[in-house]
Amino acid sequence: MPKCPKCGKEIDCLEYLAKEYWHAKFFVDDDGYYDYDDWDYCDTDEVIGWRCPECCETLFHSEADAIEFLWDGKPCPFIHEDGVCDIDGDKCVGERFPKCRNKYRI
Numbered sequence: 006m007p008k009c010p011k012c013g014k015e016i017d018c019l020e021y022l023a024k025e026y027w028h029a030k031f032f033v034d035d036d037g038y039y040d041y042d043d044w045d046y047c048d049t050d051e052v053i054g055w056r057c058p059e060c061c062e063t064l065f066h067s068e069a070d071a072i073e074f075l076w077d078g079k080p081c082p083f084i085h086e087d088g089v090c091d092i093d094g095d096k097c098v099g100e101r102f103p104k105c106r107n108k109y110r111i
């Protein structure tokens with residue numbers, strides 16, 4: 006299990022933080038009371054980062070770095086016995102492991 010480089014604790018996941026917008030219907034009734042209804046949210050693509058669940062320090066700013074950290078140096082699961090990645094057309098299905106060095110081996 007990987008260890009947090011900030012606090013040294015073993016962690017098996019990261020906390021993902023991203024900004025999102027909330028929207029709701031806002032109305033005032035006949036008695037002058039206001040309220041909100043139909044709450045929903047939408048993403049903004051504003052990613053803050055992936056942080057340690059123990060110390061809350063932001064450790065990574067890219068998904069690729071977060072994947073590599075949690076995968077913790079284990080070999081790419083998409084590499085066959087012949088050492089070649091599983092390829093779908095020109096696209097390596099190992100894209101789940103963006104930093105796999107064998108990605109473009111064929």
Ligand SMILES: [Zn+2]
Nearest residue numbers: 009012057060
């Ligand atoms: Zn930590």
